[in-house]
Amino acid sequence: MLEVINDFLSGKVLIVLIVGLGSYFTIRSRFVQFRHFLHMFAVFRDSLKSSAGQLSSFQALMLSLAGRVGAGNIAGVGIAVTLGGPGAVFWMWVTALVGMSSSFFECSLGQLYKRCDAEGQFRGGPSYYIQHGLQKRWLGMIMAFLLLITFGFAFNGLQAHAVTHSLNNAFGFDTTYTGIGLAVLLGLVFIGGIKRIAKVADLLVPVKTLAYIGVTLYVIVLQFDQVPAMLTTIVKSAFGLDQAFGGLIGSAIVMGVKRGVFANEAGLGSAPNVAAVASVEHPVAQGVIQAFSVFLDTFLICTCTALLILLSGFYTPGFEGDGIALTQNSLAAVVGDWGRIFISVALSLFVFTSILYNYYLGENNLRFMVGENRKVLIGYRTLVLVLIFWGAIENLGTVFAFADITMTLLAFVNLIALFLLFKVGMRILRDYDDQRSAGIKVPVFDSSKFPDLDLDRKAWPANPSAPVAAPGKAPAGVAAAQR
Template sequence: MLEALNDFLSGKLLIVLIVGLGSYFTLRSRFVQFRHFGHMFSVFKESLRGQAGQLSSFQALMLSLAGRVGAGNIAGVGIAVTLGGPGAVFWMWVTALVGMSSSFFECTLAQVYKRSDGDGLYRGGPAYYIQHGLKLRWMAVVFAVLLLVTYGFTFNGLQSYTVTHSLQNAFGFEPRQTGIALAALLCLVFIGGIKRIASVSDLLVPVKTLAYIGVTLYVIITQIEHVPAMLETIIKSAFGLDPAFGGLLGSAIVMGVKRGVFANEAGLGSAPNVAAVAAVRHPAAQGVVQAFSVFLDTFVICTCTALLILLSGFYTPGFEGDGIALTQNSLAAVVGDWGRLFVSVALSLFVFTCILYNYYLGETSLQFLSRNRLVLIAYRALVVLLILWGSVQDLSTVFAFADITMTCLAFVNLAALVMLFKVGLRVMRDYDEQRRAGIAQPVFDAARFADLDLDPQAWPAGQHADRPVPAAPQLAPAQR
C-alpha cells in the first residue's frame, strides 16, 4: 500500500507539479535562469568572500551541495539509465533547467524572510516564509514537522545503513563498528553547530565532488571519440528515435524526470533552509547561487555518471541490477577493480555530508518549533541513536514512508511558492533594475519593501549599494 501511494504521489502527481510550476516560474520570470546564467559564475566568485562571524554564500552553497550531491548522483543516475535507457539523461537535463527557476525563487524567499537567531547567525526556509509571508502559522508548523521527521530522523537512519553496508561490501568492515565510528565523528561535528557543519562541508564537498568528477572525466577523455555519438544516442532515445531503446520512451521520461527531481531537490523545500543562513547583500544573489547549485548537480555530476556508464561498454539494454552496482562495474570496466572501491569510498563521503545536511534541516525545523536548549540536545542524541540503529537495520520500509512525507513536504512548499510568487518577482526585479543601472553587487533596501514582514536585524532599512551589509548584531544573554 505504501508503494502504491508513493508511486502515485511522488511518481506522478509531484512530477507534474514540479515540472509544471518550474515551467510557469521560468516563463513568468522571463527565463531568469538563462538571463543570469553567465552572471552565476561572477556571483559564485563573490560568494567566496565572507564577513567576520557570518556564514558566507559559498559556505551555504557547499552545505546545499552536501545534500544535493549524494547517492542520487551515483545510484540514482544508474537506476534512471537502467529503467529508462540513455534518454532518461535528457529528461534529467530538462527537469534541471526548469528546476533552476524554482530553486531561484524558493531560496530568494528564504533570504527575504530569514530571521536572526540571536547568536549572530540566521535561520530561514519555507516554514519562515510561510509564517511571515503568508501569516499561516499552522501551515508553517506542518512543514516544520514534516521536515524534521523526514530529514532529521528517517533519512539519517537510511543513510547510515547505506554507508556501513557499502563499506562492508567493499572492504569487509563490520557494520556495527562502522556505525559506531560514524556516530562518533558526527557527534564531534554536531556539537559545533552550524559553523562547524559548514566548515566540514567546506572541506569535504569540494574534495568529494572534484575527486569524483576527476575520475569520471578520465573515463570520458579516454573515450572522447565516442562522446559525440553517445550524446546523439541520449537525445534520440529521449524521443524514441533510437531503435535499440524505442520501447523505453515512456520510461525514459518518467525515470528521467523523477530521478532529476530527487537528485537536485529543486522545489522540494529542503535547500532554502540552508540558503537562508548566508549573509548576502541581496536575497536574489543567493537565489542565483542556488540555481547554479542545481546546474552543477545535474549538468555536471549526473552527466559525468551517465557518460561513465554509457561509455564503459558494461551497460547493455535490459541490464538488471541496482544503480550502485552499475556505476561500480562501469568504472571497473575501464580502470580496473579499484574502480569499485573508489565508488564505495565516494558514496561514503557523499552519504556522510548528506547526513550533516539532513541533520541541519532537522535542527532548523526544531529551532522553528522550539528554542529550548534541552530539546536541541535531545534531538542530537536521538539522531546519533538512529545512526547507530540504522547502521545494522534495513530501513527500506521506513524509507517508503519517508518518501511520502517528503512528497507532502514538497506539496506544502510548492503551494507557498505559488502564493508568494509575486513577492519573489518583486525582489527579482529590484535585483535586475540595479544590475541594469550598472551596480555590480546589488543591495537589498528593506525600506522599499516596508509592506513585508522583514527582520530589521537581517535587513536594515535604508541601505545603499555603496555600503556593506551590516552583520546581525550580537545580543546580550539577557536578550536571547
C-alpha cells in the first residue's frame, strides 16, 4: 500500500509541483537565481560576521547544509543511479536549478515573517508565513505537523538506517549497538538546544563537506579524461538517447526529481526554519545565501558522488543493490578497501549533523503548535531517539516509502503557500534590488515601508539606520521599494 501511494504522489504530483512551480517562480522573478549568482559569494562573505546574542547568517547556512548534506548525497544519489541510470543525475540538476528559486522565496519569506520568542531568539518557517502572511493558522498547523512528522521522525529514521548499515558493511558493526550509540550521542546535543546544535554544525559541516569533496575530486581527477564522455552519457541518458539506458528515461526523471528533492530539500519548507533564526539586515539576503546552499548541495556534492560511481567501473546497467553499498564499492574499486571505511565515516558525520538539523525542525514546529511546553518537548526528544533506533534496524524500503509520502505532502502545502505569497516575495525582492541598484552594498529592510504586512516589529523595526550608498549614488526611494 505504501508503494502504491508513493508511486502516485512522488512519481506524478511531486514532479509537477517541484519542476512546475519552481519554473514559474524562476520566470516570474526574471531568473533570480542566475541574476544573483555572483552576488551569492559576496553575501556568503558577509555572512561570516557574527551578531551578539543571535545566530549569524553563516551559522544558519551551516545549519541548512547540515540538513541538505546528508544521506541523500551518498545513499540517495546511489539509489537514483541504480534505478534511473546516469540520466537521473541530469534531472537532479534540473530540480536544483528551479529549486534554487523556490528556496530563495521560501527562505526570504521565512525571514520576513519570523518572530522573536520569550528568550529573544528568532523563530520562523512555513507555519509562520502561512499564519501571518495568509492569515490561515489552521493551514500553518497542518504544515507544522507535516514538518514534525517528515523531519522529526521519518527522515531521522532514514538517516539512522543509512549510517548503521554503512558501518555494518564496512566494519561488521551490529546495527542494534550502533543505533543505540547514535541515539545516546544525539541526545547529549539535543539537550543544549539550537545554540549547541549550531556550534556542532559549525564544527562538523565544513570538515565533513571539504573532506568528502576532496576525496571524490581526487578520484575524478585520476580519471579526468573520461569525465567529458561521462557527462555526455548523463545528458543523452536523460532523454533516452543512450542505447544502454534507453529504457530508463521514465525512471531517470522520477528518480532524479525524487532523490534531488530529498538531497537539496528546495521547496519542502525545511530550510526556512533555520533561515529564520539568522540575524540579517534584509530578508532577501538570507534567501540569496540559501539558494547558494542548494547549488553547493546538488551541483557540487551530489555531482561528485554521481561521477565517483559512474567513473569507478563498478556500476553497470541493471546493477542490483542499495545506494550506500554502491558508493562504498565504487570508491573502493578506485582507491582500495579504505574507500569503504572513508564512505562510512563520511556518512556518519553527514547523518549526525543532518539528524541534529531534522530534530530542530521538528522542535521548532512543535513549539508553533503547542507553545513552550517543557513536558511535551521532553516527550518529543524521547520519541525522536526511539525512532532513530527504529530506523537503524528497520527495512530500507519501508523507511524510504514513508519518508517519500510525507515529503510530497509537505511540498504540496508549502509550494501552494509560496504561490499565494509570491507577490509579497516579489515586493521585498524589488526593495532589495532597488537598494543595490542605488549603490547600497548591504541593503537594510525598513518595515515601515510595508505597513500592510503582519510583521514582528521587534524582529524588523521601523526606520532602522539608513544604509550608506556608494559615492555618487542616492538611496533607493520609498516609492520604488513599495512597488
